[in-house]
Amino acid sequence: MIPEFGHFALILALAVALLQASLPLIGWRRRDARLLGFATSAAHGQFVCVAVAYGCLTYAFVTKDFSVAYVAQNDHSLLPLIYRISAVWGAHEGSLLLWVTILAGWTLAVSIFNRRLPADMSALVLSALGAVSVGFYLFILLTSNPFTRLVPVPEEGRDLNPILQDPGLAIHPPMLYMGYVGFSVAFAFAIAALITGRLDAAWARWTRPWTTTAWMFLTMGITLGSWWAYKELGWGGWWFWDPVENASFMPWLAGTALIHSLAVTEKRGLLKGWTVLLAILAFSLSLLGTFLVRSGVLVSVHAFATDPSRGEFILGFMAVVVGGALGLYAWRAPRLATSAELKLFSREGLLLFNNVFLLAAAGGVLLGTLYPLVLDALGLGKLSVGPPYFNAVFLPLIVPLLLLVGLAAVVPWKRGEAAPAWRRLRIPAAAAVVAAVLLPLATYGRLPAFAVAGSLLAAWTVFAAVQDVWKRVRSKPSLAAGIAGVPRAVWGMTLAHVGLGVWALGVSYVVSFGAEKDVRLAPNAGADLGGYTFTFRDEKETQGPNYLAQRGTVTVERGGSLVTTLYPEKRQFPSQGTVMTQSSIDAGLMRDLYVSLGEGYEDGSWSLRVYVKPMVRLIWGGGVLMFLGGGLAASDRRYRLARAAERSAAQASEAALA
Amino acid sequence: MSRPGLTKRQKRMVAVAALVTGVSLAAALGVTAFRKNMMYFYTPSDLLSGTLPAGAALQLGGLVERGSLKHGEGLKIEFVMSDCKNAVPVRYDGVLPDLFREGQGVVATGHMEAGQVFVASTILAKHDENYMPPNVAKAVGNVDGKHSCAPFKSVTAPS
Numbered sequence: 001m002i003p004e005f006g007h008f009a010l011i012l013a014l015a016v017a018l019l020q021a022s023l024p025l026i027g028w029r030r031r032d033a034r035l036l037g038f039a040t041s042a043a044h045g046q047f048v049c050v051a052v053a054y055g056c057l058t059y060a061f062v063t064k065d066f067s068v069a070y071v072a073q074n075d076h077s078l079l080p081l082i083y084r085i086s087a088v089w090g091a092h093e094g095s096l097l098l099w100v101t102i103l104a105g106w107t108l109a110v111s112i113f114n115r116r117l118p119a120d121m122s123a124l125v126l127s128a129l130g131a132v133s134v135g136f137y138l139f140i141l142l143t144s145n146p147f148t149r150l151v152p153v154p155e156e157g158r159d160l161n162p163i164l165q166d167p168g169l170a171i172h173p174p175m176l177y178m179g180y181v182g183f184s185v186a187f188a189f190a191i192a193a194l195i196t197g198r199l200d201a202a203w204a205r206w207t208r209p210w211t212t213t214a215w216m217f218l219t220m221g222i223t224l225g226s227w228w229a230y231k232e233l234g235w236g237g238w239w240f241w242d243p244v245e246n247a248s249f250m251p252w253l254a255g256t257a258l259i260h261s262l263a264v265t266e267k268r269g270l271l272k273g274w275t276v277l278l279a280i281l282a283f284s285l286s287l288l289g290t291f292l293v294r295s296g297v298l299v300s301v302h303a304f305a306t307d308p309s310r311g312e313f314i315l316g317f318m319a320v321v322v323g324g325a326l327g328l329y330a331w332r333a334p335r336l337a338t339s340a341e342l343k344l345f346s347r348e349g350l351l352l353f354n355n356v357f358l359l360a361a362a363g364g365v366l367l368g369t370l371y372p373l374v375l376d377a378l379g380l381g382k383l384s385v386g387p388p389y390f391n392a393v394f395l396p397l398i399v400p401l402l403l404l405v406g407l408a409a410v411v412p413w414k415r416g417e418a419a420p421a422w423r424r425l426r427i428p429a430a431a432a433v434v435a436a437v438l439l440p441l442a443t444y445g446r447l448p449a450f451a452v453a454g455s456l457l458a459a460w461t462v463f464a465a466v467q468d469v470w471k472r473v474r475s476k477p478s479l480a481a482g483i484a485g486v487p488r489a490v491w492g493m494t495l496a497h498v499g500l501g502v503w504a505l506g507v508s509y510v511v512s513f514g515a516e517k518d519v520r521l522a523p524n525a526g527a528d529l530g531g532y533t534f535t536f537r538d539e540k541e542t543q544g545p546n547y548l549a550q551r552g553t554v555t556v557e558r559g560g561s562l563v564t565t566l567y568p569e570k571r572q573f574p575s576q577g578t579v580m581t582q583s584s585i586d587a588g589l590m591r592d593l594y595v596s597l598g599e600g601y602e603d604g605s606w607s608l609r610v611y612v613k614p615m616v617r618l619i620w621g622g623g624v625l626m627f628l629g630g631g632l633a634a635s636d637r638r639y640r641l642a643r644a645a646e647r648s649a650a651q652a653s654e655a656a657l658a
Numbered sequence: 659m660s661r662p663g664l665t666k667r668q669k670r671m672v673a674v675a676a677l678v679t680g681v682s683l684a685a686a687l688g689v690t691a692f693r694k695n696m697m698y699f700y701t702p703s704d705l706l707s708g709t710l711p712a713g714a715a716l717q718l719g720g721l722v723e724r725g726s727l728k729h730g731e732g733l734k735i736e737f738v739m740s741d742c743k744n745a746v747p748v749r750y751d752g753v754l755p756d757l758f759r760e761g762q763g764v765v766a767t768g769h770m771e772a773g774q775v776f777v778a779s780t781i782l783a784k785h786d787e788n789y790m791p792p793n794v795a796k797a798v799g800n801v802d803g804k805h806s807c808a809p810f811k812s813v814t815a816p817s
Contacts, residue, residue: 234756344673356677360684367688382699384717385692386767392691397684518752520732570756579756598733598753607733607753 003068006056007147010097013049013104014137016042020107020130024123028195036119039126043111046133047104054101057146058088066157069150070094076159076575078546086170087160092294092310093146095173099290100136102174102181107133110185110210117206121192128188135317143310159575162547168228176221176248180286182214183255187283190276191325194332199276204266207279209634211262212492215255216630222248223623234581234596236516236611238619241390246369247289253362254282257355264348267413271352272336277329278355284322285362291318292369345416350408357401364393402457402504405497406464424471428463435459439505443590443614444513454508461501465494492633496626503622509615516612518598522605530612532593533557539606547571549582552606554595556586568597568608592616697767702739702746705770718746718776719765727760739766739776750778757783 020042027035057070061084066072074087074094089098107129114122140146163169189207193199225248230238239245258278265275291314343349368385376382410424436456440447469490473482515530526535537553549569556563566584573580583596591614598607699717700708718739726738733752737760738745748766758764758781766778 356680360681364684364688367692371692384697384699386695386697389691389695392695393688396687518733581756596753601729609753 002056002059003065003147003149006053006060007145009049009053009056010137010141010147013046013053013100014134014141016046016049017130017133017137020046021127021134022130024127024130028120028124028127033119036123039123039130040111042130043104043107043126046130047108050097050101050104054088054097057094057097058085061085061088064157066155067149067151067153068146069148070146072150072154072157074160075157076546077156078575079157079160079165080545082167082170083160083165086164089173090160090164093140093144095177096136096140096144096294097146098174099177099181100133100140102177103129103133103136103184106181106185110188114206121196121198121203121206124192124195125185125188128191129184132184132188132321135321139310139313139317143313156575159546159573162571162573162576162578162580163232166228166232168224168232172221172224172228175217175224179214179216179218179221179255180248180251180289182210182217183251183279183283183286185210185214186258186279187325190279191328193276193336194328197332197335199265199272199336201266201269204262204275205639208259208262208266209636209639211255211259211279212630212634215252215259216627216634218248218252218255219623219630220627222252223620223627226623227620230616231583231585234583234609236583236594236596236609236613238510238616241368241387243369243373244293246365246390247292250362250365250369251282251285251289253358253365254278254285257358257362258282260351260354260358264351268340268342268348270340270342270348273329273333274355276333276336280322280325280329284318284325285366287314287318287321291315292373343415345411345418347408347411347413347416349416350404350411354401354404354408357397357404361394361397364397365390368393398504399453399457402461402500405500406460409464409468409497424467425464428460428467431463432456432459435463440512443509446513448512451508451512454504454512458501458505458508461504462498465497465501469494487636487638489633489636489638492629492631492636494629495632496629499622499625499627499629501622502618502625506615506618506622510613510619513614514612514616517610518607519610520601520605520607522603525605527608527610529610531558532563532612534593534595534608534610536606536608539600542569544571546575547573547580550597550600552595552597552608554584554608554610556593564593566593566595568595570597570599587617589617590615699765701741702744703741705746705776706744715767715769717765717767718748718778719763720746721763722758722760724760739764746774746776748776748778750781752781754781755783759783 020039023035023042024039027033027038057068059065060068060071061075062081064071064075064077064084066075070091070093074090075084079087087094089095107126110129111122111126114125117125186207189203189210193203222245225245226238229240229245230236258275258281261271261275261278264271291311294310294314342352344352368389372383372385406425406428407421410421433456436452436459437447439455439459440451444451469486472486472490473479476482476485513530517527517529519527519534521527521536523536523538526533528534533556535555535557537555539550539552542549542551549571551567551569554566554568556566564586566586568584569582571580571582572578581596583594585595586593591612594609594611594613596609598609600606697715697717699719702718702720705716705718720739720741723738723740723745726736728736730736735750735754737748737750739748740746748768749771750766750768755764762783764781764783766776766782767780768776768778771777
């Protein structure tokens with residue numbers, strides 16, 4: 001009964017979303033305040049419906065209702081409860097349900113926090129969000145219904161894919177989706193601005209916190225995914241330039257460009273058309289990511305759908321959304337032209353450069369990701385583009401970006417002068433040069449060019465960001481007053497930029513000083529790597545909740561004294577007949593020691609992968625700092641203060657409409 | 659950009675020229691990197707029929723022939739990769755992925771050595787025992803989702 005109830009709730013949600021998409025639009029044409037106001041009620045109703053549907057599916061998973069086909073495929077009676085809950089989004093159908101649930105959640109949030117918006121703008125934003133929802137409801141109901149029953153009912157479920165049974169992966173998809181779907185809000189705002197032709201500083205101020213929030217979740221989602229891949233796949237890498245990773249990275253690059261161009265639009269009223277285009281682009285790339293990952297075009301852990309009709313549906317949906325939005329843009333964007341002049345050597349000019357580099361990077365990644373697919377689809381041959389391509393494109397673009405971060409902090413809006421900028425940057429620049437030499441020398445006693453360059457850029461980014469805050473603090477009479485006087489948005493920006501520097505330092509250290517080795521070791525034999533001795537002690541069988549594991553014991557010594565003991569495992573999941581490598585890591589700020597098991601040989605020896613990864617934690621630490629920075633920036637007082645003023649304006653415009 | 663003596667128009671020209679230079683530089687970089695790092699996908703038959711410069715990086719996909727896997731000293735292994743029509747010996751030195759098994763599809767990245775041996779630098783097998791690289795599936799030929807290729811385990815039928 002419960003699954004049918006969920007199915008019904010989902011159909012109801014579709015009906016409500018249809019009304020939410022269409023009625024406010026009619027209301028806007030007819031200047032009918034009641035129809036406009038309906039958007040808010042519809043947003044609430046839609047959320048309730050889809051939340052009920054989602055709850056029903058979760059209930060089916062928790063109660064192991066194998067009569068539901070999707071549950072039977074992804075659940076198992078021995079699966080721990082936490083993974084039974086996360087298994088809801090462990091495969092295609094449920095992950096789409098999660099997608100629309102999150103979309104409905106964002107819509108609900110917009111309807112609650114947008115009371116301060118002019119009624120027509122708010123209604124049009126909700127209408128655009130409703131239209132996106134309609135597409136996804138249709139997709140689920142027509143091609144991927146998670147509530148379909150299975151006859152006959154199997155005795156036992158087929159279990160969740162073992163590599164998804166990990167806490168990192170349990171929260172990775174919701175975070176990533178929060179980001180992907182969150183860009184739909186910026187997209188909806190862009191559509192509303194195009195329809196009404198009103199795009200001013202207030203519009204940018206409404207859009208900014210939403211975009212920053214979406215961006216911060218996407219950042220966290222990508223960071224979690226990278227961390228998971230590192231520890232779970234057993235290859236010790238943190239980024240593989242896999243098409244699926246690229247699918248999430250492209251919207252991130254476009255979204256990062258968007259939050260910067262929104263700053264220009266808010267402060268200076270410039271780049272309006274560009275900002276709208278970026279908002280469309282960021283969401284289009286999110287949809288493209290969904291298409292790539294969910295259509296079965298790509299072969300990977302993430303690609304569930306093998307049914308070609310699903311791929312066609314998403315492709316068609318994408319064509320409608322992107323084509324429609326770009327068509328609207330072509331028709332209405334000329335209205336958004338600005339007369340003010342943009343000087344290249346100014347804050348906004350440098351931010352424009354930031355946008356150019358970010359989009360060039362996104363374009364490079366897009367080319368490398370899509371070209372093989374397009375070539376294959378046209379029957380022109382099969383090829384792959386490996387990580388060297390992406391590195392060759394990405395590195396030359398990230399270097400100027402890091403340099404710009406420091407420079408833009410000291411160049412004022414409107415018009416910058418070289419001399420004062422240099423005066424403020426002298427000390428950070430000198431300190432960065434010193435740090436670039438001292439840091440690698442102090443930690444590893446060597447100066448590889450890549451580590452020096454990485455340390456230089458990292459230190460430059462961090463010092464320049466900190467000096468900006470320092471200058472603000474120093475201008476106040478006391479330290480406490482100074483710290484309190486710095487707005488949260490500035491703290492957020494500083495933290496995110498420091499995060500970027502920390503990330504760069506981590507990357508350059510892993511690349512320069514990381515060591516890895518594949519070895520075959522007999523019991524009690526050792527291998528030397530990066531100053532550590534890894535000794536394989538023995539291997540035993542152990543029993544997990546739903547798997548059988550061969551567990552190796554590896555001791556790691558340095559200079560004769562024991563550093564740590566690692567227990568890498570090879571797990572066999574009888575429910576799916578799969579084998580999985582569980583690496584064992586001794587994590588630290590300065591270095592990770594990492595061992596994963598290969599295979600056992602008849603003579604009792606095992607093949608092992610051993611890694612020493614210096615400062616690899618900084619890569620994800622940087623991501624976490626960006627996440628926190630985004631959170632601070634999105635919760636700035638300015639956005640809340642502006643509310644009171646805008647509410648009265650909104651009431652005035654409502655009165656005018658009525 | 660704010661040098662005195664330049665008119666507004668001239669400044670704009672400089673800005674446009676800088677932008678064009680930057681974009682074309684980026685494009686040139688991208689295309690060069692792209693050309694250098696494209697790796698074509700081959701099956702053993704493609705490999706043996708074509709004229710390929712020795713040492714060029716490429717991907718080779720096929721099935722691991724049953725009974726062909728030999729362990730050497732340390733982590734060295736040798737096996738034969740086949741697409742049912744032709745076969746190529748492959749050498750590899752390293753830890754194999756979890757699902758590397760005889761009779762299953764794998765994709766190896768590496769290059770041909772003069773003695774017609776493929777030297778692999780990485781070997782991929784997916785986290786799914788039913789997995790077969792789509793390129794391989796197409797090359798081998800599927801009949802109702804089952805391999806038409808007798809000596810190999812069918813990947814879809816329950817074994």
